[in-house]
Amino acid sequence: MDSPPPARLPSRRTLLRAAAVLAAGAPLGTPVPHAHAADTYDALRLAWCDLLLGTGFTPDAEPYAGKLAALGSTAAGLRSTMAPAAGSLWPDLPYADPEPDTDAESYTYSGNLTTSFHRLRVLAEAYAQPGTGLTGDPALRSGILGGLDHLHDQAYHAGRPRYGNWYSWQIGIPQALLDIDALLYADLGAARVADHCAAVDHFVPDSVVAAYTGTSIGANRVDLCRVLALRGVIGRSAGKLALARDALSPVFPYVTSGDGLYADGSFVQHTYVPYAGSYGQVALGGLALLFALLKGSAWEVTDSGRQVVLDSVDKAYAPFLFNGLVMDGVAGRAISRGVQKADTRGLRQDDHLRGHAIIACVALLARSASAAEKTRWDAMVKGWIARDYFSPVLTSPALGVAQLARLHAIDSSSATPAAEPVGHRLFPCMDRAVHRRPGWAAALSMASRRITYYENGNGENLRGWHTGSGMLYWWGEDFGNGQYSDDFWPTVDPGRLPGTTASRKPLADGEGGAWGVARPDVRWVGGATDGTFGVAGQYLRGLSSTLMAKKSWFFLDDAVVCLGGGIHGRDGAGVETVVENRNLGAAGVHAFTADGSAQPTAPGWSATLTGTRWAHLAGHAGYVFPGGATVRASRQARTGAWSDINRGASAASVTRRYLTLWFDHGTDPTSATYAYVLMPGATAHQTSARAADASWLDVLANTAGHQGVAVPSLGFTGINFWLAGTVGAISASAPASVLIREGAGSATVCVCGPLRDGAAIDLVWNRPVSSVTSKDPAVHVVSTGSALSLRITPGRLGAVHKAVVRTA
Template identity: 80%
Template sequence: MPPPPSRRTVLVAAVSALALSAPAPPAHATTADAYDTLRLTWRDLLLGTGFSPTTEPYAAKLAALGATARDLRATMAPTGGSLWPDLPYADPDPDTDAESYTYSGNLGTSYHRLRTMAEAYAQPGTGLTGDTALRTGILTGLDHLHGQAYNASRARYGNWYNWQIGIPQALLDIDVLLYDHLGATRVADHCAAVDHFVPDSAVASYTGTSTGANRVDLCRVLALRGVIGRSPAKLALARDALSPVFPYVTSGDGLHADGSFIQHRHVPYAGSYGAVMLGGLSLLFALLKGSPWEVTDSGRQIVLDSVEKAYAPFVLNGLAMDGVSGRAVSRGVQKADTRGIRQDDHLRGHGIIACVALLARSASAAEKARWDGMVKGWIARDHYSPVLSSPALGVAALARLKAVADGASPALAEPVGHRLFPGMDRAVHRRPGWAAALSMASKRITYYENGNGENLRAWHSGSGMLYWWGGDFANGQYSDSFWPTVDPYRLPGTTASSKALADGEGGAWGAARPDVRWVGGATDGTYAAVGQYLRGLSSTLLAKKSWFFLDDAVVCLGAGIHGRDGTGVESVVDNRNLGASGVHAFTVDGAPQPVTPGWSATLAGARWAHLAGHAGYVFPGGATVKALRQARTGAWSDINRGAASDPVTRRYLTLWFDHGTDPTWATYAYVLMPGASAARTSARAADTGWLTVLANTADQQGVRVPSLGLTGVNFWFGGTVGAVTVSVPASVMIRESGGTATVCVSGPLRDGAAIELTWSRPVSSVLAADPSVQVTATGSALKLRVTPGTLGAVHKAVVRLP
């Protein structure tokens, strides 16, 4: 087991300082002046160029930066063990892990406060630009912290991240901004301290805390140490140590060929650690471009490809989807954040967008044109939290984004289609006007990640949580204090036992993983069949869950729902955040229901329901479901010990199937229709020919939608459903259109076992087939032998129908 992963805030690590605009460095810097050139390039990366400090949004941000720095200078009081009274860093008991983490974190925050002051000193328009008293305060603070805590003779305590990444990054940024006032002694002392805590051995092997985003952060430290200390060896090491980050991996940390990004070995993390990695690489590529240490490893193309393959799929109308942001979803407003800036999916998205804009400077002309179009589209569509006034972005990032927004590239619309990410048990479905994302768990991927006191109650977020958003509505659904106020036992889409769980249940850093393999699906890139064999976290719950992602709907099936915990089991159709005072009419079979908070009902024989401004829900053949309107109050500190504790209240409409106490092989079926009107929902419920449920058992689950020519079946065991027979567990989706059919197959068990498939449908010829698909018969029936491999990939054949 590697040491615990780092506790990082997105505002510090992934947004505020990692996505800044860069000037083009001189094309032919000589070795003699290369260090000064790099230092000035980094200074421009930190401060930005090409903006007017007297115009918005820059003027307000610069004034706020100055006000913060003024307050920090006024409250700074150097004394033994602290630089600010509220941030003691002297560890009184090195044997107490919790206290060690707190004190090392306070030391890191102290350096970041000095960095804020240094930025206010260097930026124009702050009211403190070039202020000698401020400069004296910063230098006093640097000398104090160096003398007492961060020097070459001290041993580290608490969180490794503070000593190897957080502190040295802040320190070296300060050194760049105040370089002309440091003097040779300070420069030498600071370099010695960094060398002590971040020796070359920190990147000697690609393992433990030196992988993925952490490795990129360490390389940033080494590179800036090389710049400040004028060391060609450090710069070469930083460049070369990036190379292990580039190749695709087949398990664990890093980028996977299917677009998955994993950190901490088992956690989908494109929206947080992945953003840190992307931002760090965009900075380093920009810094070293044109220098003797330019990154030329051909593997860098994998990073460039990841923009559209691994990051853009999870950015929607400016937000970054929570299902790939790990414990970052629990952060809200951090106690140590003196600016009071919230953290949410939109602000994480803004950071990724700014990273893409900066990385475009290192991309080909064609890539840059596409990325500028994506960025421009995201900026135009984020009405919930406008990108160009984002509190998460600094002046330099905003200047870069404003240039893209004003540029000639046309804004690109959100794409449509389906993407499966078997490397991290995730799926994203996009249609005109709405999008959905699915989070699952397996032996490979955790239910949820907690650690450092963060994300303590997201126990069931990997139990089939189905997120969805509208094109121009409901884009604040998970942004508006969702995580501290939602009932954690009733996350939308999940099946869960109501057995009480402890904070951090199952262990930290992604340790909680179910002993199941069948998680995955099949897609043709437009529609999909996806399934999850669910075992409950710390419970006896079992369930088979399937989702069929279609044109205007998601068909959701559950079967084999079984538990013996002595508690109830529920499958949640939806749990919509209606805001602080939202009402939103709710009708069932056309009958309006009460809007009073606290209203609840058992809706027997319901055929359809509609929540105004959100969605329609259809229950094929009728069903008994429960509904509840509830005003829920919570605080971010309930789920994150480092977050602010002011309580917030949000209203919810929850709709669920109650399977009762200790259910035996219970089932459910419903159709989610995002954005549908009541009339369209009613019409869909009345159209009994639109959907045929072919099977909904613990052995197989399948549907047929004739109007789409679609058949989808998840075979938990081999067998026959409708016209499809398979020999072993598999996911199958067949789509007929215009005299052809596309047959898509995957082996979610990932054991490599060959899949023998028979489709009892006349087929005249095979038009195309993947190398892994062998056609053994056509004519009265199609027979295929699929060799699926072990990565959960989808294998296809296209056939002509008579």
């Protein structure tokens, strides 16, 4: 005999409404009225609960059942160890006022207080969610309320002076507290609600959003507005809700310096740090939540500037997402977080999990977008979900039940998965470039007066010294997607990051200062693109060293051509350019050949390869050295711990194997050079064939004054003029980056003024040109005929200026 179907559980919204009714003394089943103003706040609170906890999922089906059971287990463990005492709620999280102690201890204590509130939030979620084993548990509810009272009385109440990290008091703690209040509202009572609102008002007064400056900008401003909005919901204050809505407006416009979104798609936080993959995700997620919460209410966000946020999905976030991961070059110090000591679940952070969080933000923001935007984004989301084989999105440990429910809904919809795009994007306002081809993608990180070498702070990312020194990341469509996820950062040699040129001079942890203050005194960083291919250049000055170099990259159809010239140093240390430093995993043994000769596979092998024309790493890439070169190669098993680069991370040791390939420029080099071609995903046969084709690449110049290449089969010419001069058929009157693509009877000329001083650039191309068919306003035609002469008046943000011409 078949078993009867299980009884259908009431929805959480039904339970929350019922709880509110019972708390008011009404019998179960009494409808919640919607006729007076107070019920607007009830509706918003319930909407917030839905956003936090999710809707439309089946609690006893995976992945929800496992997530909910794990939540319950975690909550049970936290509840069992809760031990209220003077100065702590959990014994391992003392938050006693550290006034007599050091700043470091003060930060620790404020951080512990924040973690205490977040643990209570975990308990509240386990109480409110179905299927946790603690759903509606009276003892758990009593524990949460007792914990709230304890923290209020001892630490977070009106009149209490703050200490340590401002973020704890104004964002971390109040966000957790107000979430708990929303979930347990019916059990709080009027006195607790009033106390909590007074505490939030004390630490987060209206004045925190009075001016768009200091810590009240960018992602931080969005977080503060979230606090104010929830304070308005919980405290039933129309004024707070209106303030939160209106205080978002300064976040929307494009900026031209400092923190925020730029018109070119750059996202910068902490003034000097590219941060779309971390703070940007926080900003996008916070805005998506607030847009969704306030939609349809009297406080809906209607500022026309909100379209900038919607546009940012395609301009600022999607370009850095590849097969579900977000590129580490825009994640700042978050790349060092790995497994945190305070994470009792042992969860880690990596590029995939950060990417999953952004994908979830896009899915939620789609609720507030136009129909066309939603259709496009759903297709993008579905494509990312389908392609992330390394770290499946729909079971991601980085996502909660609510986020997964929204993503599952899109994945099961009729949307057609979008493929990865193909093309080249420059982000001059944050010194970054992204190149996408069928089967692979690459990203470049540079530094200048405007953008830091790297960010460290709060003991994080202590050895990211050279991540802005021309680090060239790359991933394959169906290989290499765990390259930087698989314990790369604690195990890689931080002095040998792929693509970089660096002095081997020893550097201290946190060298150069915290929060992005370490920046080279150079302006020439930038490039040009026609949207398909790209040119990039970096005048490199080494961090805390005398190193100088001119580095250029030419991004093509199946390869990246890399040139270096004018390499100079006087540190009494060796200087190297790293062609590759590939993470082969815990036990990876990938065949490596040089000019067709197999090299040893055991860790500990190293060699100097003289006159090498090409090399190949099986399953990864090919490397071509035009004209032959002397390169060094080694295999290493490197052991490290996340705590080596992040003082708040796990000290457990991990080991990964690496294949490293580099140019050794010697100690204190003068005018050293290098040239190589990276071919992601190429076979050994393809690599050897490219090396044998002497006509494929013409290196036009590789000096401290000019670097350029031509690839006749692609109609491509790319030149970085570090100084005015002539290279091949092209002359420039001032420093410039130039890209020319020739086709049948036409050509596209792309020019950038990377110094950003507004000075005019006179460009002459000694090539017969009959006419200019289109151009942007910054391009002025001086003459055509036997040669093309243009005058470009570039802007001050590194934009690329184009002209399309008809060739004679």
